[in-house]
Amino acid sequence: xxxxxxxxxxxxxxxxxxxxxxxxxxxxxxxxxxxxxxIGFQAPLTGPSATDGKSAQIAGQMAVExxxxxGGVLGQKLELVIYDDQAKxxxxxxxxxxxxxxxxxxxVVNGSYxxxxxxxxxxxxKAGVVMISAYGVHPDITRAGDFMFRLVHLGPPQGAATAxxxxxxxxxxxxxxxxxxxxxxxxxxDGFLEAASKYGIEVLSKYSYSLKxxxxxxxxxxxxxxxxxxxxxxxxxxxxxPLVAQLRAAGITVPxxxxxxxxxxxxxxxxxxxxxxxxxxDSFDRDRKDEALQKFFTEFKKRAGxxxxxxxxxxxxxxxxxxxxxxxANSDDPAKVRDALAATKDFPTLEGSxxxxxxxxEILMPISVNVIKDGQFKPAGEITDLxxxxxxxx
Amino acid sequence: xxxxxxxxTGVSIGCMYAMMSVGLTLVYGLLRILHVAxxxxxxxxxxxxxxxxxxxxxxxxxxxxxxxxTPLFGMAIYRLLYEPLLKYRPDVPxxxxxxxxxxxxxxxxxxxxEQGITFRSTFAFTTYNxxxxxxxxxxxxxxxTAAAIFAGLHLFTTRTRIGVGWRATVSKPQIAASFGIxxxxxxxxxxxxxxxxxxxxxxxxxxxNNLVDPGIGFxxxxxxLAIIVLGGLGSVRGTLVASLVLGLVEAYGTIFIGAWLDRDxxxxxxxxxxxxxxxxxxxxxxxx
Numbered sequence: 001x002x003x004x005x006x007x008x009x010x011x012x013x014x015x016x017x018x019x020x021x022x023x024x025x026x027x028x029x030x031x032x033x034x035x036x037x038x039i040g041f042q043a044p045l046t047g048p049s050a051t052d053g054k055s056a057q058i059a060g061q062m063a064v065e066x067x068x069x070x071g072g073v074l075g076q077k078l079e080l081v082i083y084d085d086q087a088k089x090x091x092x093x094x095x096x097x098x099x100x101x102x103x104x105x106x107x108v109v110n111g112s113y114x115x116x117x118x119x120x121x122x123x124x125x126k127a128g129v130v131m132i133s134a135y136g137v138h139p140d141i142t143r144a145g146d147f148m149f150r151l152v153h154l155g156p157p158q159g160a161a162t163a164x165x166x167x168x169x170x171x172x173x174x175x176x177x178x179x180x181x182x183x184x185x186x187x188x189x190d191g192f193l194e195a196a197s198k199y200g201i202e203v204l205s206k207y208s209y210s211l212k213x214x215x216x217x218x219x220x221x222x223x224x225x226x227x228x229x230x231x232x233x234x235x236x237x238x239x240x241x242p243l244v245a246q247l248r249a250a251g252i253t254v255p256x257x258x259x260x261x262x263x264x265x266x267x268x269x270x271x272x273x274x275x276x277x278x279x280x281x282d283s284f285d286r287d288r289k290d291e292a293l294q295k296f297f298t299e300f301k302k303r304a305g306x307x308x309x310x311x312x313x314x315x316x317x318x319x320x321x322x323x324x325x326x327x328x329a330n331s332d333d334p335a336k337v338r339d340a341l342a343a344t345k346d347f348p349t350l351e352g353s354x355x356x357x358x359x360x361x362e363i364l365m366p367i368s369v370n371v372i373k374d375g376q377f378k379p380a381g382e383i384t385d386l387x388x389x390x391x392x393x394x
Numbered sequence: 395x396x397x398x399x400x401x402x403t404g405v406s407i408g409c410m411y412a413m414m415s416v417g418l419t420l421v422y423g424l425l426r427i428l429h430v431a432x433x434x435x436x437x438x439x440x441x442x443x444x445x446x447x448x449x450x451x452x453x454x455x456x457x458x459x460x461x462x463x464t465p466l467f468g469m470a471i472y473r474l475l476y477e478p479l480l481k482y483r484p485d486v487p488x489x490x491x492x493x494x495x496x497x498x499x500x501x502x503x504x505x506x507x508e509q510g511i512t513f514r515s516t517f518a519f520t521t522y523n524x525x526x527x528x529x530x531x532x533x534x535x536x537x538x539t540a541a542a543i544f545a546g547l548h549l550f551t552t553r554t555r556i557g558v559g560w561r562a563t564v565s566k567p568q569i570a571a572s573f574g575i576x577x578x579x580x581x582x583x584x585x586x587x588x589x590x591x592x593x594x595x596x597x598x599x600x601x602x603n604n605l606v607d608p609g610i611g612f613x614x615x616x617x618x619l620a621i622i623v624l625g626g627l628g629s630v631r632g633t634l635v636a637s638l639v640l641g642l643v644e645a646y647g648t649i650f651i652g653a654w655l656d657r658d659x660x661x662x663x664x665x666x667x668x669x670x671x672x673x674x675x676x677x678x679x680x681x682x
Contacts, residue, residue, distance in 0.1 A: 046500055048609045051508035181656050207648065210656040212612045214603040217403025217533075218648035218657065225396040238510060242603040249521045250399070250528045269512045270605045272519055306509055 036079035037332045039064070039322060040105035040129070042095055042112050042120060043315075044087035049113055051238070052311045056111030056134065057082060058304050059312040062296070063319035073326045080319075081105055085112050089119035096120040100127045106334045107131075109322055111315045114138035114183045121148050130325075130334045130341065134318040135311055137184050139392065142360050147338050149361040151318045151349070153282055155184055157389035158260055159191025161367045162232060162281045164388050166257055167199025169369075169381060170279075172230040175201050176223045178216075178243065179208040185234035188259050192232060195388075204228050209235075214242045220250045234259040237309070241270025248274035257281060264309035268375050275372045283370040284310045284351045285379050293350050310351075317349035355386075362391035398527050400645040406533040408641025409540035410602075413595035415618040415625070415633050416547075417468075417588020423564045423628030424584050426484050428619065430491040431471055432592055433611035434498035439464045439593025440600040440610050441506060448514045453601075460593040468589025469582050495615060503608040510607030518604040532601045539594060544634065547587075560584065564628070617658070620665050626675030635676050640664065 041060050044053035060080055068077045081103045083095035092112065099105040100123070108124055108131040110117045117136030121144035124131045132149045133141045137158075142148045153161070166172050175196070179189040189206075196203055204226040207219045223231060231254060233243060240262040247256060248271075258267075260282040268275045286297065286307075296316060300308040324347060326332050329340035342361065347354045355364040364386055371380035383389070414436055421429040439460045447456030475494060479487040520531035551557040562570035563580040571577050592614070600606045621640055625632030640661055647660035655663070669675075 046503070048499075048612075050503055051510075051607075054508050208654065208656050210658050212609065213657055214599075214605065214610075215407060215657075217407060218400055218645040221396060221399035221403060221645075222648055224399065238605060238607055242605060245519065245604060246530075249519065249530050251521075251523070266509050266512075270510075270603075272512075272516070272604065274519065305507075 036077045037073060037107070037326065038079050038081050038103060038105045039319065040096075040099035040103065040108035041080045041082045042085040042092060042099075042108070042110050042116065043082070044112055044116070045082075045084035047086040047088070049087035052135075053084070053087070053112065055304065055309060055312040056315040058300060059296075059308065059316040060109060060111055060319050062299060062303070063316045063323075067320070067323045073323050074330065074332070076332075078319075078323060085116045085120070087113040087116050089115055092116035092120040093123060096123040100124070100129060105129065106332060107322055107326070107337060109134060109315070109318045110136060111311075111318070112136060114141070117141050118144075121145075124148070128334050130322075130337050132318045132322055132341070134315040137187060139187070142362055143394075146342075146361070147334065149341055149357060151314055151321065151354075151363060152260075153365070153367060153389070154191075154362060154391050155187030156191030156194070157362075157391050158282050158367065159188040159193070159234075160195040161383045161389040162188075162257060162259070163192050163195035163199055163201060164385065165279070165281055165369055165381075165383055166230055166232060167196065167201045169383075170230065170255065170257075172255065173200050173202055174204055174229040176204050176226045176228040176231050177206045178219060178223070178231065178233040178235075179206065180211055180233075180235040180239060181208045182211050184261065185211075185259070188234045189232075191389075209239070209243075211236070211239065214239065216243050216246045219243075220246050220252070223247065224250050224252055228254060230254055231256045233257070234261075236261040237264035237267035238270070241267045241275075244271040244278055245274040255279060260310060263370070263377075265307045265377075266309075268372055268377075275375070278372045279380055280370045280372075280377075281383075282310075282367045283377065284313050285368045285370065286377050287379055288352070290348075290350070292348070296350055313350040317351065317354075321347055321349070321354075358391055359393045360391065364391070395526055400649070401642070402527065402529055402533060404642035404645030405638065406536045406641070407644060408638035409536050410595055410599060411617065411621055411641055412634050412637035413540055413543065413591050413598075414614045415621040415637055416630060417585075417592050418618050419622040419625060419628055419630060419633045420564065420584050420588050422622060423630075424567075424581060425476065425480065425487075427476055428484075428488045428491065429471075429588075430488060430615060430619070431475070431494040431498070432588070432618065433615035434495045435464050435468050435471070435589045436592040436596040436599075436614045437498065437502060437606075437608070437611035438467055439589075439596035440606045441502060441511070442593065443597030444511050444513055444600055444606045445506075448511070451514070453513075453515055453517060457594065457597050460597055461590040464589040464593035465586035468585040468592075472581055472585045495611065499608050499611065506606075506608070508608065510605045512604050512606075513601065518601050530602075532598060536598050536602070539598065543591065543594070556583070617661060620662060624665055624668060624675055629675070632676040639676075 043056040064078045064080050085092040110133045114136045117133045118138045118140045121141045125145035125147050130147050135152045137155045257279045262280045263283040325337045325341040329336035367383040369380045370377045418432045442460040443456040446459040447453045476487050551561045559575040621636045625636035643664045644657045
């Protein structure tokens with residue numbers, strides 16, 4: 001009796017345990033359905049390009065939080081898997097392989113520069129991973145294949161749009177050009193030089209400088225001798241700031257037109273009063289009456305301690321677009337997301353409405369111009385003639 | 395007018411190069427170490443100047459703080475990094491030096507932020523016009539400071555006991571030691587003065603750019619090395635000449651090849667050509 005009564009509960013306990021393990025197993029196999037959708041994210045968080053990487057990282061995280069607090073995508077939360085690529089190709093390849101192999105990521109937002117994005121692109125393409133390059137401007141990124149997308153205007157279209165703006169909108173014909181001699185600076189300038197004659201622009205002289213340089217004395221003296229109607233310079237805000245300050249210090253008063261990456265409040269801080277009147281082409285319109293933009297602006301400033309620049313806005317939009325692609329594909333399967341992204345139509349980014357992508361997955365979107373007025377970025381028109389700066393189809 | 399504008403640029407950049415390279419050549423002359431981390435000292439100087447100047451509202455206080463802090467830092471590099479490694483081959487301390495530079499650059503980024511710091515003072519935007527030639531106040535400051543410093547150094551090394559001892563140790567260490575000069579003290583003095591010079595140069599470059607960012611030491615890290623090679627490693631006079639020559643070559647080089655090559659490329663092209671003609675450098679008295 002005693003023995004029996006002792007055995008009975010043991011048996012039932014075994015059954016309970018067995019049942020429990022079945023339930024647990026079931027739960028475990030069901031887990032992936034409820035797990036987060038991982039989005040791989042590469043940005044230069046250390047090294048000389050960390051300025052932009054940091055902004056991209058903060059913006060990317062903000063986008064994910066905004067998506068998740070609004071209920072996530074397809075009932076799942078998004079998760080950003082972040083790696084530092086130092087804007088270097090070797091680090092980009094290494095972390096791309098890590099994202100694919102270790103993290104099992106199928107979708108990637110690249111918040112990094114041309115050199116690293118261009119190195120990572122073929123690896124993601126081969127693995128069938130969708131990548132949106134937020135602001136990498138090298139043509140090779142989208143040429144890597146059909147899983148690649150770019151959310152920024154290529155350098156040459158930016159340059160072509162600048163030629164239209166200087167020659168037609170501003171009506172200035174004699175231009176001296178100053179090129180930053182990296183991929184971005186040169187590609188953008190090439191687009192300008194190619195389109196310049198279409199608008200009757202005569203290029204008086206061409207100068208180039210290195211990304212590391214901050215002293216432009218000899219270029220400034222030469223530009224002064226050229227006596228142009230306008231100066232077009234490609235560069236980043238940390239080269240553009242000293243450049244504009246030194247041009248103005250030499251008594252040069254003609255309009256200066258800067259490329260997209262001048263777009264930062266730090267530019268105004270560095271160049272001080274000399275920044276006044278500088279035009280920035282493909283800069284983001286901070287005054288646009290858009291609730292999402294204003295909310296982003298306030299929140300970013302709170303987190304970063306400085307105002308968001310173009311890089312931040314575009315990276316935020318890239319994560320948002322990826323989420324939208326998943327939603328429209330109704331799946332996180334990369335091939336389906338790719339098709340959904342390719343079919344994007346009138347997607348609201350922080351920088352305005354994205355018309356869509358061309359066959360090479362380059363964006364079709366108007367370019368806005370800002371001018372510095374009283375130390376603030378003020379809208380100075382929009383270049384809407386998309387045919388004047390059509391991106392390549394292959 | 396154009397050529398004078400270029401000369402102003404060339405001379406002011408040359409003076410700046412001189413201030414940053416002299417410390418480097420002195421360290422090489424004394425210890426046979428390529429003190430790559432000199433660039434970190436230069437950057438530290440720039441940061442101290444901008445931070446103290448913004449906090450106190452006085453550029454003078456900023457520079458004063460920099461020439462107090464950086465010599466201590468320079469001497470610490472010698473004591474903690476180089477001295478323990480002197481018993482190894484010369485490339486060992488050099489690699490340690492490169493490591494320190496990389497470490498410091500990211501340390502600056504982490505501590506002071508990626509975005510860089512600008513001056514509150516409007517001195518950076520002050521310019522003077524002399525009959526159509528515009529010269530900025532910072533350019534004048536660079537030339538005047540460099541002239542004063544090198545005149546002072548010349549007096550120090552020819553008129554004072556400690557200065558003569560220093561010079562003697564750099565050129566003939568054994569004989570100097572036998573005359574009772576403490577070579578270790580000379581090493582500290584060397585790092586202190588070299589670092590203070592780099593800090594002044596760093597502060598002036600920061601003013602010229604109105605920006606101190608973690609990458610500010612880049613220029614020093616490679617161009618100053620080129621200058622001391624050109625000057626005939628270890629020679630102060632050669633370094634001064636090489637600095638001015640390089641400043642002017644960069645300035646005038648822009649006229650001819652500015653469309654295809656940037657300033658750094660022009661500088662290194664000139665370096666290669668000059669070294670082919672004069673492999674021993676400008677002075678060539680004391681090549682390693």
